[in-house]
Amino acid sequence: MEVKARAPGKIILSGEHAVVHGSTAVAASIGLCTYVSLQVPPSNENDDRLTLQLKDMALEFSWPIGRIKEALSSLGGPFPSTPTSCSAESFKLILALIEGQNILEAKISLASGVSAFLWLYTSILGFKPATVVVTSDLPLGSGLGSSAALCVAFSAALLACSDTVNIDMKQEGWLVFGESELELLNKWAFEGEKIIHGKPSGIDNTVSTYGNMIKFRSGNLTRIKSSMPLKMLITNTKVGRNTKALVAGVSERTLRNPDAMSSVFNAVDSISKELANVIQTPASDDLSITAKEEKLEELMEMNQGLLQCMGVSHVSIETVLRTTLKYKLASKLTGAGGGGCVLTLLPTLLSGTIVDKVIAELESCGFQCLIAEIGGKGAEICFSASS
Numbered sequence: 001m002e003v004k005a006r007a008p009g010k011i012i013l014s015g016e017h018a019v020v021h022g023s024t025a026v027a028a029s030i031g032l033c034t035y036v037s038l039q040v041p042p043s044n045e046n047d048d049r050l051t052l053q054l055k056d057m058a059l060e061f062s063w064p065i066g067r068i069k070e071a072l073s074s075l076g077g078p079f080p081s082t083p084t085s086c087s088a089e090s091f092k093l094i095l096a097l098i099e100g101q102n103i104l105e106a107k108i109s110l111a112s113g114v115s116a117f118l119w120l121y122t123s124i125l126g127f128k129p130a131t132v133v134v135t136s137d138l139p140l141g142s143g144l145g146s147s148a149a150l151c152v153a154f155s156a157a158l159l160a161c162s163d164t165v166n167i168d169m170k171q172e173g174w175l176v177f178g179e180s181e182l183e184l185l186n187k188w189a190f191e192g193e194k195i196i197h198g199k200p201s202g203i204d205n206t207v208s209t210y211g212n213m214i215k216f217r218s219g220n221l222t223r224i225k226s227s228m229p230l231k232m233l234i235t236n237t238k239v240g241r242n243t244k245a246l247v248a249g250v251s252e253r254t255l256r257n258p259d260a261m262s263s264v265f266n267a268v269d270s271i272s273k274e275l276a277n278v279i280q281t282p283a284s285d286d287l288s289i290t291a292k293e294e295k296l297e298e299l300m301e302m303n304q305g306l307l308q309c310m311g312v313s314h315v316s317i318e319t320v321l322r323t324t325l326k327y328k329l330a331s332k333l334t335g336a337g338g339g340g341c342v343l344t345l346l347p348t349l350l351s352g353t354i355v356d357k358v359i360a361e362l363e364s365c366g367f368q369c370l371i372a373e374i375g376g377k378g379a380e381i382c383f384s385a386s387s
């Protein structure tokens with residue numbers, strides 16, 4: 001049997017980092033996904049390995065099931081309906097399994113994704129042989145939530161193969177889990193994100209699970225329906241960075257300056273709430289689309305200023321801000337910052353010629369631009385009779 005899962009990346013319109021400290025944030029899924037295919041060999045086949053292929057990186061990891069069992073059976077499980085955190089001790093055992101796999105120094109950042117896989121796999125499915133293949137449209141470590149999309153896609157495929165979720169495997173095409181299954185999937189993906197991010201807020205896995213646009217605060221989501229067209233230019237500075245380190249840096253700054261940072265986080269909270277209001281309030285005679293876009297631009301700029309206060313901007317981000325400002329366009333970093341991606345609002349009345357010019361100028365700096373489809377589907381699964 002083969003099950004496929006796909007889960008989207010995201011943009012954060014307002015509130016990254018502050019959301020880790022209890023502020024409101026607003027995020028939307030985008031039309032770029034991570035795909036996982038999970039193939040369980042027929043029980044009469046003599047295949048007793050768990051294999052993980054990261055196709056985009058041409059990497060393969062493979063373990064005899066007996067070796068995984070030997071290393072991890074003390075953890076108990078599987079416990080698919082009880083999302084459980086990977087303790088420091090379990091993490092050490094998992095790392096020992098990965099250390100035997102010779103990840104090249106240049107690709108060592110992938111080790112956290114592979115660790116999340118091993119934790120989710122053994123916790124949800126136990127010690128069954130399988131081949132799992134991953135591909136992704138998303139750039140890794142760029143602020144578009146590749147870590148969460150990976151954890152959501154893994155969890156969706158694994159839960160679909162477990163006996164926990166009630167889903168008709170004979171249905172064709174891409175399927176969406178029911179509400180309670182989505183909740184379970186989101187909780188498992190959050191456990192995976194914890195392995196990759198250290199201290200995630202949960203916003204990325206939540207928006208990847210549910211799709212569309214959400215307002216998120218302290219683990220609680222409110223679905224948002226946009227009442228205006230929202231077109232965003234995403235500029236990838238291609239400066240690599242690591243969310244875990246940036247999140248830890250903001251926490252250290254908060255420990256050093258608790259009062260000042262608490263004011264910064266409160267200001268971000270207000271900005272995110274206001275941004276959600278602007279997006280949801282229908283345009284009227286008193287509030288035109290253009291006026292709404294101007295409000296959004298101002299809120300994005302204010303949020304960017306506060307992200308600078310948190311210490312997560314970067315010279316490459318500042319170059320994007322300066323470049324777009326020449327065309328009177330407002331931008332902010334999205335995701336963890338420190339490089340990665342920047343969002344620029346493209347107002348409805350902006351001419352195509354200007355958009356082409358700004359993209360050409362950004363690309364001449366070595367950046368990569370794309371115009372995202374915002375607020376699409378969340379996680380989906382698909383069964384096939386195996387190949």
Ligand SMILES: Nc1ncnc2c1ncn2[C@@H]1O[C@H](COP(=O)(O)OP(=O)(O)O)[C@@H](O)[C@H]1O
Pocket residue numbers: 034054109110111112113114134135136139140141142143144145146147148150196197241242243244335336
């Ligand atoms: N397709 C993938 N294959 C393997 N690992 C991945 C994949 N996508 C994400 N990851 C893991 O997530 C990490 C990037 O996550 P992070 O630093 O949070 O940035 P972002 O979530 O913005 O892309 C990678 O270093 C890797 O460990």
Ligand SMILES: C[C@@](O)(CCOP(=O)(O)O)CC(=O)O
Pocket residue numbers: 015016017018019020142143144145146147197199200201202203204243247334335336337
């Ligand atoms: C910085 C943060 O707010 C978002 C991180 O997003 P990304 O991993 O950079 O895509 C962290 C979090 O909310 O878990």
Ligand SMILES: [Mg+2]
Pocket residue numbers: 145146147148197204243
């Ligand atoms: Mg991430």
